[in-house]
Amino acid sequence: MNPGAMMTSYEDAKGRRGDKTEKRLKFIAPLRNERTEATSDHADYLGLENIQSWTGKLLPSATSDFSEDDNSASGTANVFYSGDVLFGKLRPYLAKALHADKDGVCSTELLVLKPQPDIHPRFLLYSMLSPDFVGQVDASTFGAKMPRANWEFIGSMKLSIPTYETQRLIADYLDRETGRIDALVAEKEKMLALLEEKRAALISRVVTRGLDESVPRKPSGLDWLGEIPEHWEVLPFRWFMRIGSGEFLSNERISKDKTEEMPIPVVGGNGVFGYTSQANTEDALVIGRVGAQCGNVHFVDGPLWVTDNALLVENISRFEPRYLREVLCLIGLNTLANQSAQPLITGEIVKDQKIPSPPISEQSDILQFLKGVHGEYVSLHKKVKASLHLLQERRAALITAAVTGRIPVEEMTA
Numbered sequence: 001m002n003p004g005a006m007m008t009s010y011e012d013a014k015g016r017r018g019d020k021t022e023k024r025l026k027f028i029a030p031l032r033n034e035r036t037e038a039t040s041d042h043a044d045y046l047g048l049e050n051i052q053s054w055t056g057k058l059l060p061s062a063t064s065d066f067s068e069d070d071n072s073a074s075g076t077a078n079v080f081y082s083g084d085v086l087f088g089k090l091r092p093y094l095a096k097a098l099h100a101d102k103d104g105v106c107s108t109e110l111l112v113l114k115p116q117p118d119i120h121p122r123f124l125l126y127s128m129l130s131p132d133f134v135g136q137v138d139a140s141t142f143g144a145k146m147p148r149a150n151w152e153f154i155g156s157m158k159l160s161i162p163t164y165e166t167q168r169l170i171a172d173y174l175d176r177e178t179g180r181i182d183a184l185v186a187e188k189e190k191m192l193a194l195l196e197e198k199r200a201a202l203i204s205r206v207v208t209r210g211l212d213e214s215v216p217r218k219p220s221g222l223d224w225l226g227e228i229p230e231h232w233e234v235l236p237f238r239w240f241m242r243i244g245s246g247e248f249l250s251n252e253r254i255s256k257d258k259t260e261e262m263p264i265p266v267v268g269g270n271g272v273f274g275y276t277s278q279a280n281t282e283d284a285l286v287i288g289r290v291g292a293q294c295g296n297v298h299f300v301d302g303p304l305w306v307t308d309n310a311l312l313v314e315n316i317s318r319f320e321p322r323y324l325r326e327v328l329c330l331i332g333l334n335t336l337a338n339q340s341a342q343p344l345i346t347g348e349i350v351k352d353q354k355i356p357s358p359p360i361s362e363q364s365d366i367l368q369f370l371k372g373v374h375g376e377y378v379s380l381h382k383k384v385k386a387s388l389h390l391l392q393e394r395r396a397a398l399i400t401a402a403v404t405g406r407i408p409v410e411e412m413t414a
Contacts, residue, residue: 295333
């Protein structure tokens with residue numbers, strides 16, 4: 001979206017409130033440039049990964065999918081105090097913002113703002129979490145891999161500021177209404193977790209016990225497997241396949257996106273991570289060899305390139321490759337990896353495993369059953385995700401409407 005058009009739309013909306021004034025952010029909440037020597041080990045340290053996107057809430061535990069690439073490792077942190085408002089300048093599209101309720105230190109990727117006495121901090125927080133504000137900041141970023149916004153731009157942005165009492169009413173209203181929406185969101189997320197839990201339990205039961213619950217059972221001799229159908233066997237994996245590392249592929253031959261020239265998926269230690277122009281195998285069972293997620297198992301249809309960061313399982317006999325994938329996932333190969341700075345799982349570790357061996361026809365029946373289970377799961381998952389998305393859109397729209405004066409104060413206090 002054109003940043004200028006976005007700004008015009010935002011300011012048109014802000015002009016609808018009669019008791020408002022427009023002020024630049026740097027005048028109503030100046031940047032607190034106070035730093036100290038502290039690392040992420042500090043008891044009161046906050047990183048971007050500790051803040052939930054779009055909600056202004058702390059996460060119960062750090063669940064980051066990216067590296068902050070800031071100064072925390074070298075011991076530099078920003079200082080914040082109770083009442084300050086924090087806003088993430090790295091990847092601002094993630095909308096990481098927080099109203100601090102106690103003193104502490106934080107990542108230097110978080111801007112620390114000190115609201116002036118006539119600015120309600122939670123009103124400021126909601127204003128900075130509105131999609132229009134976040135969109136403008138995101139449009140100003142620089143850097144492709146680690147996009148950042150700078151304070152010069154953010155501080156110059158204008159916000160619509162009503163009287164302090166109106167700010168308080170808006171903040172209280174949004175606390176109530178977003179709290180209700182967040183409760184519904186939590187229920188939907190719980191439903192998604194339960195769906196995944198039930199799916200995983202069903203897969204585990206069928207893969208290790210078969211489709212017929214009435215057949216006699218016998219001990220498998222493996223703690224992770226338990227009892228298996230009496231007519232199944234438990235056999236060493238090494239007897240029925242060959243396993244080895246994939247092949248090196250230079251970065252110059254890998255595209256992040258799939259193109260006509262590079263349509264072949266490249267599979268490494270954590271699965272598909274890019275595309276290339278030629279394949280070194282097809283329809284392959286692949287196991288991550290190195291990295292934090294080593295031991296993850298994939299079956300990739302069609303031509304692919306398996307890199308030297310993954311193990312390629314070939315010449316499989318007596319087993320359906322897709323059934324093997326399900327079994328290997330249940331074993332949890334990652335827990336068997338050599339634990340070091342760079343976790344590693346070897347072909348020997350994989351070959352040493354013993355696995356259940358149903359008749360090949362029964363493996364095919366199990367896979368057909370699981371195909372149906374997957375279809376039902378995907379359908380239910382999509383429905384829940386769609387309703388979750390609508391709730392999140394409703395939350396964002398509500399914040400925008402409230403902080404830009406589209407909701408009458410009388411309605412907020414009703």
